[in-house]
Every structure is written in structure tokens, then in C-alpha cells.
Amino acid sequence: MRLRSCIALELLTGGTLFAGLVAGGIWGSQLAREGLAHEAQAATELPAPARVVEPVPLPPPVSPHTELEVIPETPTMFLGVEDDILLAPLRDSPIAQVKFNTGGSSISLRIDFENGARAAFKPRQTNWQSVPRREVIAFRINRLLGLGSVPPAIGRRFQMSKIVGALTPESRFYRPRLQAEMIQKGGWVTGELSWWIPVIRRGKVDGYEIDSMEGIVSWKRYLAIGAKIPERDLALVQQISDMVLFDFIISNPDRWSGGNARVSEDQRLLYFMDNTLSFGDRADGHPKSRTYFERCHTFSRSLVERLRTLEEEEIREVLERDIEPFDYYLRDSEITALLSRRDRALKYIDALIRRHGEELVLAFP
Numbered sequence: 001m002r003l004r005s006c007i008a009l010e011l012l013t014g015g016t017l018f019a020g021l022v023a024g025g026i027w028g029s030q031l032a033r034e035g036l037a038h039e040a041q042a043a044t045e046l047p048a049p050a051r052v053v054e055p056v057p058l059p060p061p062v063s064p065h066t067e068l069e070v071i072p073e074t075p076t077m078f079l080g081v082e083d084d085i086l087l088a089p090l091r092d093s094p095i096a097q098v099k100f101n102t103g104g105s106s107i108s109l110r111i112d113f114e115n116g117a118r119a120a121f122k123p124r125q126t127n128w129q130s131v132p133r134r135e136v137i138a139f140r141i142n143r144l145l146g147l148g149s150v151p152p153a154i155g156r157r158f159q160m161s162k163i164v165g166a167l168t169p170e171s172r173f174y175r176p177r178l179q180a181e182m183i184q185k186g187g188w189v190t191g192e193l194s195w196w197i198p199v200i201r202r203g204k205v206d207g208y209e210i211d212s213m214e215g216i217v218s219w220k221r222y223l224a225i226g227a228k229i230p231e232r233d234l235a236l237v238q239q240i241s242d243m244v245l246f247d248f249i250i251s252n253p254d255r256w257s258g259g260n261a262r263v264s265e266d267q268r269l270l271y272f273m274d275n276t277l278s279f280g281d282r283a284d285g286h287p288k289s290r291t292y293f294e295r296c297h298t299f300s301r302s303l304v305e306r307l308r309t310l311e312e313e314e315i316r317e318v319l320e321r322d323i324e325p326f327d328y329y330l331r332d333s334e335i336t337a338l339l340s341r342r343d344r345a346l347k348y349i350d351a352l353i354r355r356h357g358e359e360l361v362l363a364f365p
């Protein structure tokens with residue numbers, strides 16, 4: 001993102017400089033005219049100068065701050081709203097009410113805040129596989145790749161007493177489990193808040209739920225070279241292609257275990273939810289994420305192009321911001337592994353392109 005804005009900055013600075021030079025040329029020739037007139041007048045008083053030096057056209061002064069102000073970094077979005085706007089109410093408001101989210105295997109809570117905002121909270125927990133910090137990384141990498149499918153997420157720390165003290169009557173049953181499994185330090189629990197998607201549904205392709213066996217067979221068939229996808233399923237099938245590629249890049253083994261690939265009410269948007277098992281040092285990706293990725297033979301041209309230009313510096317930059325309350329986001333070895341998976345993904349896609357041609361492989365915009 002920074003690089004993109006840098007390029008924009010360079011283009012604009014270049015444009016300003018160009019305009020400056022043009023304006024400077026005019027300004028310079030005015031100077032020259034005035035200078036010559038002055039010299040002509042001076043010539044009546046003083047001996048003529050040996051030679052007239054053409055004034056060098058000077059660009060008008062350019063303040064670097066002016067450019068920085070006029071080129072805001074393109075904001076990243078979720079459901080048509082800037083991520084920062086959705087995240088702002090989750091940052092400080094006190095907890096009003098906490099509900100235990102049933103259905104998954106880890107501790108996942110729904111928190112209502114006093115200011116009316118709502119979020120899903122994943123705490124650090126004794127289930128060592130579920131690492132809340134990774135949800136925030138998945139969100140940031142998702143946006144870095146130009147996608148808007150992981151709900152916006154931030155880190156936050158709460159007092160254990162405030163969490164368990166705000167449990168709804170039907171969730172109080174989980175109190176002992178929360179106290180036993182949430183990791184606390186001096187009475188504080190660190191975790192991740194994901195903006196709460198008001199309505200989520202089970203997605204269907206060919207009439208089958210996308211994470212059922214029949215559903216997986218259906219979308220795999222539609223993601224084969226040259227497959228004709230019915231209009232009804234097109235939007236979701238394209239996003240499933242993005243999702244399996246994204247999951248390979250972040251090495252997410254947990255997409256198809258149930259509940260982690262949900263859709264909007266109108267079945268047109270796919271949400272990439274629950275990414276807390278992702279990342280790590282595997283350069284070849286988790287076997288599960290690799291298997292699903294290799295079921296896919298058609299991809300989005302823009303996502304593949306973005307992967308080609310992705311630079312380590314960009315990843316580091318988005319992971320260096322807003323780290324609190326975590327100690328860090330990814331270790332160096334995990335960043336190296338992520339870039340290796342990117343390279344492997346592109347190698348796989350390029351082999352498909354060599355075999356079938358770009359038109360058929362990069363079939364989606």
C-alpha cells in the first residue's frame with residue numbers, strides 16, 4: 001500500500017515538477033524579459049555586458065507536505081465502509097455484555113460494547129492452535145492483496161473480571177471454562193476483536209452448502225479449466241477461487257472445518273472467517289490448504305497480478321503498525337515462508353497458464 005502510494009506520490013510529484021517546469025519556463029522567460037529590459041536600461045548607464053546569460057527556468061517552490069496532504073492512502077474497506085471506521089468504536093468502549101459463541105471448538109465470544117458496537121472476541125487461550133494475533137494478520141494481508149473479505153480486526157486487552165462479569169444468563173454456564181482456558185496475565189486477557197457481521201448465512205453452490213462434500217465437489221468442478229458457471233453461482237465461485245489461493249498464501253488449514261466460510265444474505269459476498277490457525281514456517285503450505293488450492297484451476301487476474309508485485313517491505317510495513325497489545329505479528333521466518341508460498345502459488349498458476357493459456361486460467365477479473 002505504501003509502495004502504491006509512493007508511486008502515486010512519485011507520479012504526482014513528477015507531474016507537479018513537470019507542471020512546475022512548464023510554469024517555470026514561462027516564469028523564467030518573464031524573468032528573462034524583465035532581466036533583458038533591466039539590462040537594456042542598465043546599458044545606458046554601464047558598459048554592455050560581455051554576454052547575456054539566459055536565466056535558467058526555476059520551478060516554483062514545491063512543499064513536500066502539500067503532496068502528502070493531497071494524496072491520502074487509499075482506505076481499505078469492508079462491505080463498502082472503511083475498515084478504520086468500523087474498527088474505531090471497538091478500540092476503547094467498555095464491555096456491556098458477553099455471549100459465548102457456540103459451534104466452534106475454541107473460545108469465541110460476542111461482545112456488545114457500551115457505545116452500541118459489537119465484535120467477536122478471540123482471547124489467547126490454552127488451545128495453543130488458536131492464536132488471536134493471526135486473525136489481525138490475516139485481515140491486514142487480505143487488504144494488502146486488494147481483497148475485502150476478512151472482517152476488520154484489531155488487538156485488545158480486557159480484564160478477566162469484566163469479561164466473566166458481563167456474561168449473559170445463558171452464557172454463564174461457560175464461566176468456569178472461560179476462567180480455566182483464557183490465558184491471563186495480572187488479571188488481563190489479550191485477544192482479537194473482529195467487527196461483527198450482522199447477518200451471515202451458509203453459502204450454497206449448485207444448491208449444496210459450500211463446505212459440504214457435495215458443495216466442494218460442485219465448486220471444484222466450476223473452477224476447472226473452461227467450465228461454464230451458472231450465473232446464479234458465479235459470484236461465490238469466483239470468491240472461492242480467491243479464498244483457496246489466499247488460504248494457501250496464509251497457510252490456513254481450517255477453512256473447510258465448518259463455520260469459517262460464510263456468506264451475505266444475498267449469497268453474493270463470501271466472508272473469510274476465523275483465520276487463527278494460519279501462518280507458520282511451512283514454505284510449502286499446510287497440506288490441507290495446499291489440497292484445496294490445487295483443486296482450483298482458474299483464478300482472478302487482478303489477484304494474481306497483485307501477488308506478482310507483492311514485496312516483503314509491504315508485508316513488513318502493514319505488520320509494523322498498531323502492534324499493541326501483542327508483542328509482534330509475524331516472525332521473520334514466517335514472513336519468509338509466506339513469500340515462499342506466494343512464489344509456489346505463482347509457479348503453480350504459471351504452469352497452468354503454460355498448459356492452457358492465460359485467458360482460460362485467469363478467467364476471473
Ligand SMILES: Nc1ncnc2c1ncn2[C@@H]1O[C@H](COP(=O)(O)OP(=O)(O)O)[C@@H](O)[C@H]1O
Pocket residue numbers: 101102103104105106107108119120130151194195196197198200259260273274
Ligand atoms: N466477525 C463475526 N461476525 C459474525 N459472526 C461471527 C464473527 N466471528 C465469529 N462469528 C460467529 O461465531 C462462531 C464461532 O467463531 P469462530 O471464530 O469461527 O470460532 P471457532 O474457533 O470456535 O470456530 C462463527 O461460526 C460465527 O457464527
Ligand SMILES: [Mg+2]
Pocket residue numbers: 104105258259260274
Ligand atoms: Mg470457526
